Amino acid sequence: GAVVSQHPSWVICKSGTSVKIECRSLDFQATTMFWYRQFPKQSLMLMATSNEGSKATYEQGVEKDKFLINHASLTLSTLTVTSAHPEDSSFYICSAREGAGNTIYFGEGSWLTVV
Amino acid sequence: DAKTTQPPSMDCAEGRAANLPCNHSTISGNEYVYWYRQIHSQGPQYIIHGLKNNETNEMASLIITEDRKSSTLILPHATLRDTAVYYCIVRDSGTYKYIFGTGTRLKVLA
Numbered sequence: 001g002a003v004v005s006q007h008p009s010w011v012i013c014k015s016g017t018s019v020k021i022e023c024r025s026l027d028f029q030a031t032t033m034f035w036y037r038q039f040p041k042q043s044l045m046l047m048a049t050s051n052e053g054s055k056a057t058y059e060q061g062v063e064k065d066k067f068l069i070n071h072a073s074l075t076l077s078t079l080t081v082t083s084a085h086p087e088d089s090s091f092y093i094c095s096a097r098e099g100a101g102n103t104i105y106f107g108e109g110s111w112l113t114v115v
Numbered sequence: 116d117a118k119t120t121q122p123p124s125m126d127c128a129e130g131r132a133a134n135l136p137c138n139h140s141t142i143s144g145n146e147y148v149y150w151y152r153q154i155h156s157q158g159p160q161y162i163i164h165g166l167k168n169n170e171t172n173e174m175a176s177l178i179i180t181e182d183r184k185s186s187t188l189i190l191p192h193a194t195l196r197d198t199a200v201y202y203c204i205v206r207d208s209g210t211y212k213y214i215f216g217t218g219t220r221l222k223v224l225a
Contacts, residue, residue, distance in 0.1 A: 004158075006158075032211060034212070034213070036215075043202070043215045043216060043217050043218060044153075044159070044202075044215040045215075046212060046213070046214060046215075049210065049212060091156070093158050093159070095158075095159075095213070097211055102147060102164065102206075103149075103161060103164065104149075104161075104206075104211065104213060105161060106151070106158035106159045106160070106161075107158050108157060108158045109156070109157060109158045111156075
């Protein structure tokens with residue numbers, strides 16, 4: 001299947017700083033990418049949908065100014081957590097839709113710990 | 116909200132078939148059913164998907180009822196490495212969004 005890669009796999013940052021997580025589709029062009037957050041022992045929660053070249057669409061309750069999403073190319077989307085707080089500590093996962101295909105593939109996830 | 120409901124947990128003996136049920140009674144005619152699994156601390160792994168017909172691949176089989184209101188994922192010979200949380204998802208036909216439910220935590224026992 002298609003490969004989606006996230007970087008970094010884990011990151012620790014200080015409260016008040018910003019951290020960027022990258023999501024890349026390695027062997028296909030992703031017209032649409034999705035960002036999820038997952039807290040321990042819970043299911044994945046969709047945060048936003050990003051389409052290449054346009055603004056992301058955020059789910060209800062997700063602060064767009066705090067979670068900045070950029071999808072500047074067909075193989076890269078980034079999530080920036082701004083002014084991070086300890087409650088932002090979570091597992092962040094991206095997924096990508098291959099062109100007009102039906103299936104969506106997920107990255108390995110990125111662990112964020114804010115201290 | 117998720118359009119699917121699944122039992123929270125199941126056990127299966129190693130080497131036996133694991134049958135994981137999923138209810139999706141509000142599914143629309145053009146919405147696909149997808150199955151993914153998530154092993155601890157990893158991203159979800161695609162397993163199989165279907166629309167109306169039963170499907171089979173190297174990992175699993177998917178049985179969809181005729182009225183499409185429920186489906187069953189079958190792992191024909193479960194191994195210890197199949198221990199994971201299995202998610203059944205009805206994909207939104209317009210936005211391609213996946214809304215995850217709580218999934219089924221499958222434990223394969225030696």
